[in-house]
Amino acid sequence: MRTITIAIDGFSSTGKSTLGRQLANYLDYVFVDSGAMYRAVTLYGLQKGFISETGFDSEKLIASLTDISLEFVNNSEGIAEIHLNGENVEKEIRTLEISEYVSPVATLSEVRKKLVELQRKLGEGRGVVMDGRDIGTVVMPNADLKIFMNASREVRAQRRYKELLNRGENISYEEVLENVTERDNIDSTRQLSPLKQADDAIVVDNSEMNISDQFHMILQLAKDRIAGRI
Numbered sequence: 001m002r003t004i005t006i007a008i009d010g011f012s013s014t015g016k017s018t019l020g021r022q023l024a025n026y027l028d029y030v031f032v033d034s035g036a037m038y039r040a041v042t043l044y045g046l047q048k049g050f051i052s053e054t055g056f057d058s059e060k061l062i063a064s065l066t067d068i069s070l071e072f073v074n075n076s077e078g079i080a081e082i083h084l085n086g087e088n089v090e091k092e093i094r095t096l097e098i099s100e101y102v103s104p105v106a107t108l109s110e111v112r113k114k115l116v117e118l119q120r121k122l123g124e125g126r127g128v129v130m131d132g133r134d135i136g137t138v139v140m141p142n143a144d145l146k147i148f149m150n151a152s153r154e155v156r157a158q159r160r161y162k163e164l165l166n167r168g169e170n171i172s173y174e175e176v177l178e179n180v181t182e183r184d185n186i187d188s189t190r191q192l193s194p195l196k197q198a199d200d201a202i203v204v205d206n207s208e209m210n211i212s213d214q215f216h217m218i219l220q221l222a223k224d225r226i227a228g229r230i
Contacts (some may be wrong), residue, residue: 003029003127004226007136010149011195012099013156015206015214016131016143019149021079022215023222024129029060032122034132034139035102036082037070037092037115042102044084051101055084062110070118096164099179103186105135112192133187136198145225146201147218155207156180 006023007087017033024031041061045051050061072080072090092098105111119139119156123130130139136146151159157177164171187195197203202221208216224230 003027004222005123005127005140005142006222007131007140007143007146007198007201008129008131008149009133009136009147009195009198009201010131011151011156012131012180012187013160014149014151015159015211016149019147019209019218020129020131021216022211023219025078026082026219027127027222029044029127029129029130030122031080032072032119032128032130033080033082034119034130034135036072036090036093037118038101038106038111039098040070040082040084040089041065041068041111041115042098042105043089043093046097046101047104051105053150056101056104058104058108061105061106065110065114068114070115072122091167094163094167096169096176096179099183103183103190107186107190107192111191116193125127133195134193136189136201137196138193141198145222145223146198148201148203150203150205153177153180153184175212 008020010016017035020031020033022083024030042051045061048064050057050156069085075081080089082093083089116139120130123140132139136143144227154177157173160180161171161173161176164176204218
């Protein structure tokens with residue numbers, strides 16, 4: 001059976017990573033969560049003091065990019081988790097604090113260049129599912145199947161809010177909605193590789209879809225593409 005490349009783009013908190021992992025696990029493909037990579041770089045900046053409430057020293061972060069090593073390592077359940085300089089930081093990168101700073105980090109051309117190069121290497125010569133903001137337009141413009149995911153801001157904020165509460169964060173829905181709105185604006189208007197739908201992407205609005213229905217719908221699209229039916 002031939003393998004294909006699958007690009008999943010879309011707004012924050014649309015469930016791109018959940019879908020990507022499901023597809024990769026079912027198809028036995030490599031899964032690359034590009035958003036986790038930008039979050040890990042953001043975490044590094046926070047750890048080193050380049051990013052704080054008082055400012056963002058982008059020049060120091062850029063100068064330190066050669067000191068940052070990123071890789072995905074499967075855990076005991078076969079789920080790929082991101083490691084920053086050899087340390088599993090999957091939990092640390094999912095906080096609202098990281099969410100508040102990741103979009104400005106992702107606007108830096110030097111950061112995007114480093115991570116896009118790594119993402120392309122991870123996707124070479126194999127079946128791969130990759131999610132992010134610019135996968136179908138920049139990282140894998142020749143992907144065999146492109147999905148663009150969306151949902152209303154209120155639905156996305158509610159999903160993110162529940163996720164953060166389950167992780168024990170003390171946060172309000174209003175704060176999460178504000179963060180989602182701000183990230184939408186930054187991601188869509190940044191000069192370099194803005195979030196946008198690829199011309200040949202299939203748009204999926206999952207505002208009223210559950211995870212199972214969404215997975216089976218897009219899995220069928222992948223199967224059809226693998227078989228050459230579409």
